[in-house]
Each structure stands twice: as C-alpha cells, then as structure tokens.
Amino acid sequence: MSYARNSRWTALGVLSAAGLMTILDGSIVTVAMPAIQKDLGFSAAELSWTINAYLIPFGGLLLLAGRLGDLIGRRTMFLAGNAVFTAASLLAGAATGPGLLIAARFLQGVGSALASAVVLGILVTLFTDPVERGKAIAIFSFTGAAGASIGQVLGGVLTDALSWPWIFFINAPIGAVTIALALRALPADRGIGLAAGADIAGAALVTTGLMLGIYTVVKVEEHGWLSTHTLGLGAVSLALLAAFVARQATAKEPLMPLRILRSRNVAGANLAQMLSLSGMFAFQILVALYMQRVVGYGALETGLAMLPAAVGIGSISLFVSARLSARFGARAVLVAGLALLVAAMLLLTRIPVNADYVTHLLPAMVLISGGGLVLPALATLGMSGAQESDAGLASGLFNTTQQVGMAIGVAVLSTMAASRSGELLAAGAGQAAALTGGYRLAFAISAGLLLAALAVALLVLRRPAPAGPVAAADRPAQEEHGFTGSGSAGSTPR
Helix, strand or coil: CCCCHHHHHHHHHHHHHHHHHHHHHHHHHHHHHHHHHHHHCCCHHHHCHHHHHHHHHHHHHHHHHHHHHHHHCHHHHHHHHHHHHHHHHHHHHCCCCHHHHHHHHHHHHHHHHHHHHHHHHHHHHHCCCHHHHHHHHHHHHHHHHHHHHHHHHHHHHHHHHCCCCHHHHCHHHHHHHHHHHHHHHCCCCCCCCHHHCCCHHHHHHHHHHHHHHHHHHHCHHHHCCCCHHHHHHHHHHHHHHHHHHHHHHHCCCCCCCHHHHCCHHHHHHHHHHHHHHHHHHHHHHHHHHHHHHHHCCCHHHHHHHHHHHHHHHHHHHHHCHHHHHHHHCHHHHHHHHHHHHHHHHHHHCCCCCCCCHHHHHHHHHHHHHHHHHHHHHHHHHHCCCCCHHHHHHHHHHHHHHHHHHHHHHHHHHHHHHHHHHHHHHHCCCCHHHHHHHHHHHHHHHHHHHHHHHHHHHHHCCCCCCCCCCCCCCCHHHHHHCCCCCCCCCCCCCC
C-alpha cells in the first residue's frame, strides 16, 4: 500500500508508545512486588503470579492474535488489544485482594497479546527499504528499553511516594493517548478476510498447548519437576503442540504455514530469542529481588541501581545497533551482544552477601547493555523473509517465542533459586547467604541459556545477503516457498 513518508514515522511513534507501555508494565511490577505482597497478603508462592498471570495468556494467545490480525486487519487488532490492556490496568490498580489482581493481570496479558502480536507486522509492511527498516526496528527496540528504564525508576517512585496501585493506573493515560493517535496514524487495512481461514482447530490446539505448558512450568516450584502433576500436564502440553504441528502440515488454511520456518534465519532467530530472553528477563526479576531481599535496597534504590543496564540497552539499540548491522550484518551483531550478556551473567555468579554496588553489580549492569545489540538483531532476523500477507503471523510467532521464553525463564530460574536456597537453609546457612546461593545458581543457569543462544547464532543463522534485488534465477523458487530473500531485513515485498 502507498503511505506517506511522514505518516509512516508517525505510525512508528504510535507502535513504539504501545511497546513502551507493555514493557513499562512488566518492569514497574518487578520493583513493586514486595509492597504488593505486604499490602494484599500474597504468600511467597502466590506472589510469582503477579508476573505469571500476565505471561501465560500473553505467550499463549500471540500466534492466534497474529493470524487474526492478518485476517481482519492489524489496525483493528492493535486498537482492540490496547483497549483491553488499558481497562485491565485500571482493574489491577483497584484490586483489593490477590484473586482480583491476578485476574486483572490475566486480562492485561490478553490485551498485550492482541496488540503486540501485530506490531512488527505493521512495522515491516510500512518500512520496506532495508536502511529505513533497520532504523525503525532500532527505534522500536529503544522504546522497549526506555520502558524498562522508566518502569524501574517510576515503579520505585510511585511505590514509595504514593502506593503500588499507581504502577497500574499510570497505564491509563498512556493507553488512552495511544488509542487516540492510532485511530489517526495507523494505516487502515481490511485484512485478507475471514474467508481465508482462521483454522479454529489449530488455534485451539496451539493456544491450549502453550498456556498449559507455561502453567505447568510456573507450578513446578509447588509440585516439583518429577511429580505426577508436572509430568502429566507436561506430556499433555507436548501432545497438543505436536498435534498442532501435524495439523499445520495438512490443513487447507493453516494457522501457521510451516513454510515460514523454512528460512534458517527465521527459525534460528526465534529459537535464539527463546533461549536468550529466558535468561535476560529472569535476570531483571532476580537481580531486583537480590538487591531488596539480600542487600536491603528500597524500591527506588533498586530502580536506580538497574538504570545503567536499561539506559545502556536503549542507547545502544537506538544509536549503535542499526549502524553495526548495516556494516557487519545482524548475525555478527547478535553474536557480539550475546557474548557480552554471557560475561554479565558469569560475573553475577560471584556476587557476595554484602555486595558493593560499584564493585560487584555495576560491571554486570554495564555488560547487560549488550542486550541493545541482541534485541534489534533478533527482530531483524525473526521478521526476515515474511510476505506481507504473513507479516502478522511472523510477528505473532516472534512475540510468542519471546513471551514463552520469558515465562519459562522466570519459572525455571526462580524454582532453581528457591530450591538451592532451601537446601542451604536446611544445611544451616543464614537467610541472606541462602538467598545469595540460590541467586548465584540462577545466574549460572542464565549464562548457560545465553551460551546455547550463542551456539544457535553461530551454527544455524546465516549472514544475511546484501540488500538488493533478488537474482532473477533465484526469485521463482524463493517466491514458491513464500520468501523473497536470504534473511535480509529488506526482503519483504511491498
């Protein structure tokens, strides 16, 4: 579709604002968790559901939401998602008990899934020039990092100065402005029509399988890895996902055409993202808990302590990442960023009970800035090769692996940290020493996940081909499989 140059950049601003709100919500909750627990009477086991109740529907619904965006229009899905998220935020702020807050967080996850699933799909269809697309993705990634930065500090300010409900109420004005601007700025698209097929059976299989799988993982801390509950539900989840894949191979109008995974860069980027986000997002939660529960920081102090990492990620993604990708390729930039993240996690495996911020924490916060290289590179590779008609699907798939990675990372690393702390307490260690030992183990596992992502980047991903026309001899075969380039960022057709 034709779309004015200035309008495209205005639309990017709207999409970035929505991304900022979603990330803001995640990071702002992190530093407020102790206050929420104290005020609403959450148990230690229930407290994790302030995060998990959001991640389960978010990760489970993204693929379906992305495909529905292709069918009924991405603008429509984006507006609906933001409306649900904004209303749910008001409900969360008004919660008077754990049950109501968890329900509101679940609805927030639904709204985020509807909106986030189509964001990258809108972006890549607006920006088809490789250079402009690189800049657009860098700006979008920057606002995500800005949301994390603002959230950590704002969460501390609001929690200390006012009260924790305001961490949710803050979403209301942002959501209202985003919806108003989106009505004017986003291009109207009618989608390809429901007649093209929504594959309801496939949607039911993948949504149920993902949500059940995430639920199983987050309940491991309560039931154990080898319990009947975990093994039984895990087996059912895997069976549902296997049935989904089998259906996609035979369905007339599949929800997720398997051709989208024939690109090594698309498949590899999604796998690398799941692994890397498992470690990165869990770091954000665990290091905040370490600073508050072991070192004794308050909510505001915790937010300020984590600020260098968020600012570094944002600055690098905005000012450095696109230039490096244009010169060296997204794969090389991804490898460099992952190496920095591995180094950060390895440093955190040595944190003492009485940590000095400058000596023990600040170096890791600086190295975490490597995320500013990782996130835009993954987005570029993960969206490479998608046709315009499948852009919502590719966006939904990319966001699905992101959210599933986050949920699994939080569940696994939190469970392992708690188990290790329990063992140390039973052996006679003090509370602070036991907690520190648990966090050290979690950071070691995080380093392992990031190393696995680095291996995928080196062994699976290919260096994208130079931007430019596809060779005439190669074009028919590539178009037959739904791809128009070898993973280059600018390969999506107009």
